[in-house]
Amino acid sequence: MSESTARTMPDDSRFDILSAAAQCFMERGYHASSIDDVARSLGSTKGRVYHHFPSKADLFAEVFRTGMEMNYTAIEPYREKDIPAVMRWRHLATIHTGQMIRTKPFQRVVWEGVELHLRGATTPEQREVFARLLQYRTEYGLIFRKTIEEARDAGAMDFENLGIAAELMFMTLNSPIFWYSPRPDETEGDIDRLVGQIVTCAARGLGAS
Amino acid sequence: MSESTARTMPDDSRFDILSAAAQCFMERGYHASSIDDVARSLGSTKGRVYHHFPSKADLFAEVFRTGMEMNYTAIEPYREKDIPAVMRWRHLATIHTGQMIRTKPFQRVVWEGVELHLRGATTPEQREVFARLLQYRTEYGLIFRKTIEEARDAGAMDFENLGIAAELMFMTLNSPIFWYSPRPDETEGDIDRLVGQIVTCAARGLGAS
Structure with a gap:
């Protein structure tokens, strides 16, 4: 990982590389992407x-970490906001879904x-990083899972199995990473409406009142 | 494609190869899989x-085609069954979701x-096949899309945008291909309950009455 790099580089240059890399990985997938592709899309050198x-693996891991960090x-x-869980969930879900659309290449x-990790397509050294x-991602998921559990316990959501409900919720909220593509002249308002x-x-699926 | 092969081989031998290949592709992904892996898992020769x-590409395409055919x-x-659209949808969705679980490697x-196709990770010859x-897959999706449209027009479903509703519905119904894994002693009844x-x-998401 590049924690030390993060501290010594100007953020904009670092973020430019990460953004270009995210775009390349999204378009071609990890295996078919190269540092050459990333450099070319930046008009820069390898x-x-x-x-x-x-390494490419290091760059990929850093894009992953940045995506989750965002x-x-x-x-x-909204994470600890003192409002009813069902309302807190709605804020969290709205922000999360906006992230899936607005930072799609990272996501x-x-x-x-x-x-890749679940398929074991990583080297022993990478495995630890991944x-x-x-x-890091699991802990993020738990924030949502606990929120819907709290909402169910308060009678504001209604579903049978917490684990399955959480999986189905995330599939719905994450799904724009597969089917969303920006339209010409799309406004922030259009994106908000889509979100x-x-x-x-997702709220209906969870039986939210 | 192997249309001619299909007609001249005993079906069970052909299906054994396709099943083993589906399992390998699922576990390792297309790029990391080899004909060698498939042969090894069959206790057979390359x-x-x-x-x-x-070729591997041909085998992959045939697994895809078989998955959709199933x-x-x-x-x-139930495709043309003369019952209200919302009921027809429930049958179609139940069968489709069962397929995602029971034939997961193919799906x-x-x-x-x-x-792979959307990423252009195919050769010009493969592109035509893909x-x-x-x-073939799009037409299958349209069967569901038309059904929810019909249900909405009949007032039995309630959603804003047909295209988005169809995407979100399929993400929910397809999602077991990502998170389902068989449990020990799992019965057909357990799977039916999960489905x-x-x-x-998905029905709630579509605003089904």
Whole structure:
């Protein structure tokens, strides 16, 4: 991982590389992407990318971590907010779904990272890094899971099995990473309206009152 | 494609190869899988697999086609059944979700095939085959889409945008291909109960009465 790199580089240059990498990984997948592709899309040299990220695997892991970090930051204001759980869930779900749309390339990398790790398509050294990243993602998921559990216990949601309900909820909220593509002239209002439809669907699925 | 092979081979031998291949592709993904892996898992020779399927890409495409064919066959009795659309949808959704669980390796290959094709990770020759396979899948999706449209027009479902509703419905019904794993001593009744929870969640999402 590149924790030390993060502290010594100007953030914008670092984030430019991560954004270009996220886009490449999303478009081609991990295996078919190369540091060359990332450099080319930046109009930069391979050297510049390697200077900051020692390997493609390291770059991929850092895109994953950044994607999750952006999600944690976005939900922070509502995470512990003292309002009924069903309302807190609606805020969290709305923010999360917006993230899936607005930072889609990063979130696709998170998804692919989970797949690669579960398939064992990582080296022993990478496995440790990915195990930590997956743990980071699992803890994020638990925030939502606990919220819907609390809402159910308060009688504001109604579902049979917590684990299954949480899986189905996340599939719905995450789904734009597979089917969303920006339309020309799309406004922030259009995206908010799209997010609203997705969250409403998930809320109904959870039996929210 | 192997249409001619299909007609000249005993079905069980052919299906054994396809099942073993589906399992390998599911576990490792297309890129990391080899004909060698498939042969090894069959306790067979590479030659036997190559005898029936000229290449890994051909084998993958045939697993995809078989997965979709099994879905079409399964829903056939309800496809045109003369009952209210919302009831027809519930039958179709229940059968489809059961397919996602009971033939999961094949359905994961269908999913990966769509991803590979959309990412352009196919050769020009494969692209034509995959374009046909995707069309085959799109037509299957339209059966469900038309059914929920009919149900909405009859006032038995309530959602804002047909395209988005169909995407969210399929994400929910398909989701077991990502999170389901068989438990020890699991009965057909347990699977039916799981399918019931998934279909109920999707039905609620669609605003089914």
